[in-house]
Amino acid sequence: MAGILYAIPTPLGGSAADALPVSALNTIRTLRYFAVENAKTARAFLKEVGMPCAIQDLDIAVLETDVSQHIRKLQEKHSIGLLSEAGCPAIADPGAALVEAAQREGIRVAPLVGPSSIVLALMASGLEGQRFAFCGYLPREADERKKKIRELEARSRRERETQIFIETPYRNDVLFASLLEASSDRTLLCLATDLTLPDEKIETRSVASWRTSRHAIGKRPTVFLLQSANR
Amino acid sequence: MAGILYAIPTPLGGSAADALPVSALNTIRTLRYFAVENAKTARAFLKEVGMPCAIQDLDIAVLETDVSQHIRKLQEKHSIGLLSEAGCPAIADPGAALVEAAQREGIRVAPLVGPSSIVLALMASGLEGQRFAFCGYLPREADERKKKIRELEARSRRERETQIFIETPYRNDVLFASLLEASSDRTLLCLATDLTLPDEKIETRSVASWRTSRHAIGKRPTVFLLQSANR
Numbered sequence: 296m297a298g299i300l301y302a303i304p305t306p307l308g309g310s311a312a313d314a315l316p317v318s319a320l321n322t323i324r325t326l327r328y329f330a331v332e333n334a335k336t337a338r339a340f341l342k343e344v345g346m347p348c349a350i351q352d353l354d355i356a357v358l359e360t361d362v363s364q365h366i367r368k369l370q371e372k373h374s375i376g377l378l379s380e381a382g383c384p385a386i387a388d389p390g391a392a393l394v395e396a397a398q399r400e401g402i403r404v405a406p407l408v409g410p411s412s413i414v415l416a417l418m419a420s421g422l423e424g425q426r427f428a429f430c431g432y433l434p435r436e437a438d439e440r441k442k443k444i445r446e447l448e449a450r451s452r453r454e455r456e457t458q459i460f461i462e463t464p465y466r467n468d469v470l471f472a473s474l475l476e477a478s479s480d481r482t483l484l485c486l487a488t489d490l491t492l493p494d495e496k497i498e499t500r501s502v503a504s505w506r507t508s509r510h511a512i513g514k515r516p517t518v519f520l521l522q523s524a525n526r
Numbered sequence: 527m528a529g530i531l532y533a534i535p536t537p538l539g540g541s542a543a544d545a546l547p548v549s550a551l552n553t554i555r556t557l558r559y560f561a562v563e564n565a566k567t568a569r570a571f572l573k574e575v576g577m578p579c580a581i582q583d584l585d586i587a588v589l590e591t592d593v594s595q596h597i598r599k600l601q602e603k604h605s606i607g608l609l610s611e612a613g614c615p616a617i618a619d620p621g622a623a624l625v626e627a628a629q630r631e632g633i634r635v636a637p638l639v640g641p642s643s644i645v646l647a648l649m650a651s652g653l654e655g656q657r658f659a660f661c662g663y664l665p666r667e668a669d670e671r672k673k674k675i676r677e678l679e680a681r682s683r684r685e686r687e688t689q690i691f692i693e694t695p696y697r698n699d700v701l702f703a704s705l706l707e708a709s710s711d712r713t714l715l716c717l718a719t720d721l722t723l724p725d726e727k728i729e730t731r732s733v734a735s736w737r738t739s740r741h742a743i744g745k746r747p748t749v750f751l752l753q754s755a756n757r
Contacts, residue, residue, distance in 0.1 A: 312548060317543060386648055386649055391656075398652040404650040406721075406728070408544075408639075414614055417617055418533040419625060419635040421627075424622050428657075428658070428659040428687070429657060429658050430657055456659070
């Protein structure tokens with residue numbers, strides 16, 4: 296029997312013990328092979344997890360386009376932990392190619408419980424949670440970005456679903472300005488900032504209300520959620 | 527200052543200690559007021575969490591359409607834990623009306639980390655995780671259901687996103703049969719069954735391959751994920 300590919304969520308900034316259930320931490324402690332987005336942060340995370348061996352004795356390989364070495368390891372009956380930078384691997388993050396290859400080879404993939412910024416933001420937003428779409432990043436070019444925002448509003452109204460998207464932190468306020476410019480007054484916009492951290496702030500307001508707030512997000516990691524007014 | 531509304535994910539069938547980080551369990555232990563989907567399962571969950579008081583001394587109110595009593599409690603500086611049946615409140619589950627009212631009143635909503643079947647399934651599916659949509663339940667009527675499946679295929683191709691949906695467990699195999707009938711051979715379909723449980727099975731195959739598998743899901747809780755072939 297082949298090894299298991301564990302998809303391991305990592306903290307959004309806090310500690311490993313605060314982000315994962317004890318059972319998940321225990322599973323990670325049994326692993327010796329890791330496929331990771333970034334070796335340095337992976338080592339820091341594994342140190343926090345309290346691996347029962349020295350970190351330098353672990354086999355930590357950075358994820359590359361060619362995933363065949365990892366598949367070979369799994370077929371040689373070694374289990375592998377898949378780690379991305381913050382949150383869930385393969386969701387708005389690298390890792391899907393390895394999971395896809397494992398699925399194709401009939402290798403078991405086991406996801407561990409941990410933080411997903413998309414789910415945390417949606418749960419606390421008060422926006423439509425029976426239907427929602429995650430759209431990743433919006434276009435960088437200002438006019439295209441505004442066009443996309445209007446498309447998301449139209450889709451939210453048509454499908455009655457919340458639209459969720461993210462931005463590179465240093466561009467948060469550029470995106471926020473575009474949202475205030477392009478969206479309708481009554482569209483609801485939630486900003487979910489610094490999730491799971493001491494300064495966490497999750498606030499849902501109409502675009503009209505945000506416009507008068509003079510709010511600035513700064514470079515704090517933020518999830519954006521938008522819902523058109525149907526009523 | 528008002529109390530805090532904690533959005534608390536609950537286990538998908540396993541134990542509370544296996545589903546939530548220690549920090550989340552500790553937060554829950556400080557609460558005395560709960561707004562819940564089902565009082566009986568909420569009491570069982572809180573017993574597992576190890577509340578520092580007798581369960582009968584807790585104030586456990588079932589969620590109703592009118593959330594004003596909960597908002598009043600929050601304004602009286604009492605924090606409340608919001609619990610749904612399995613997984614995350616307000617996501618494919620009740621609770622959004624209370625969260626929405628809290629957001630409108632400027633009350634802080636804090637989401638705790640725990641299991642989301644949608645995220646666990648997507649992470650392990652190997653399907654597109656940079657863009658995805660959760661669509662809830664598909665229509666019950668056979669022809670409408672098939673029409674919807676073809677719409678989801680078209681949308682998956684057009685938006686290059688994974689489509690995620692669920693079904694009442696006793697109707698799993700009816701939905702599965704419709705999927706095999708209505709979808710294209712090369713469409714990828716993932717069945718994520720019994721997530722986080724000992725019999726967990728997460729398998730992604732082409733519709734053509736599922737057709738020859740004679741697989742039956744049975745009444746085990748399952749998340750369905752679909753991705754059209756683009757290539």
